Each structure stands twice: as C-alpha cells, then as structure tokens.
Amino acid sequence: MDLTIDVTDADNQSTVWLSGEIDAYTAPQLKEALVPLTTSEGHQVIVDLEDVGYMDSTGLGIFISALKSAKEHNSSIRLKNLQDRVLRLFQITGLDDIFTIDTAIWGGNK
Template sequence: MSEGLRFVEEKVDDSVKLSLFGEVDIYTSQELKEKLYSIVDNNQTDLIIDCKELNYIDSTGLGIFVGALKKTKQYGKKIIITSLKDNIKKLFIITGLDKVFVIE
C-alpha cells in the first residue's frame, strides 16, 4: 500500500516549484495529475519538480510527468526535475525520459 503523496507549491522567480514528498503510484497519481495540470494551466510558466523527498514512482507516475510535459510545451515552457534519488534517476535513464526532461 502507498505511503501517500504530499506536495508543496511555491513561486520561484518566473517559475513554479512543486516539491513532492512520498510516493507516486497508482493510488496517488490522479491527485498528482490534477495538481500538475492545474499549475501548468494557471501559471503558464516553467515548472520545477523537486524530487528530493520523493521515495518511489511507478510507470503511472512517469506517464503523468510526460502528460504534464506535453501540456507545458503547449505554452512554450519546460519542466525541470531536480534532486532525483539514484533509484528514481535510474528509471528515467532506462525509459529514456532523461533525454526528454531537463534533469538537474
């Protein structure tokens, strides 16, 4: 069972930063999708996703990130993913998503 997901949204310069805490999986992905899409539509700025406290993400969560990226690109903006833990970074590399997202 999922440990749950929390997030904190804040403005950073001309971007919005969303810090993720916990796990993104089948149980929490819909909530994340709604949050990301809302941020993108309401702000139309670059989006920084801070994953320092993200412990787990599954394929559903990766799909949500990709959907949010497509939405962001409609506004000519980008998603920057920061502070990935090694196990999660490995997923991005294996799936090729490290070539699609800006990862810092």
C-alpha cells in the same frame, strides 16, 4: 504511503516539492496539482523529487502529460534532486533524454 505536494509561486515560476511515493494511488493527486501549472505561457515549473523514494510507470505518465502540456503552452518543466531509484526509471525508459533533469545525486545537468 501517501504523497505530499507543496507548491510555491514566485513571478513566472512555480516550485513543486514532492514527498512520499508516486504510484497508481497517488498519481491522480499529482496530475491535479502539476499539469495546471504548465498551462500558463512562459511559466517555468520546477519539481523537486528529493523526498520521493518510489515512483512507478503511472508517475512517469503524469510527468509525460505535464511535459506535453508545457510544450503546448510554451512553458517548461524541470526535475531536480531525483533519488537514484527514481532517476533509473527515467534512464531505463529514455525519458532522461527528453526531460531537463538537475540533480545533485546524479552530479550533473541534463
């Protein structure tokens, strides 16, 4: 399956809507779209993962790269609407303690 990436920009914020699967095949496409958004100082990046049903460790690596870039550039990244399967990946790896995650499915803010 492919990955669809849609980005909208408003003021000092970008919202990224992802749809499909994030794996070794689609991760380079995600990295190319996501990481540059984190390089503007004070920029907020919101990633909506509602339509992502599968993600592997390659995808986690891309999000870690984006978070590292955000911290280096005084910007931020927030994940929202993670499906249970994807959220579990963040929880199992302990990354739910490092990322800001908002999700209606999870029912809370992190």
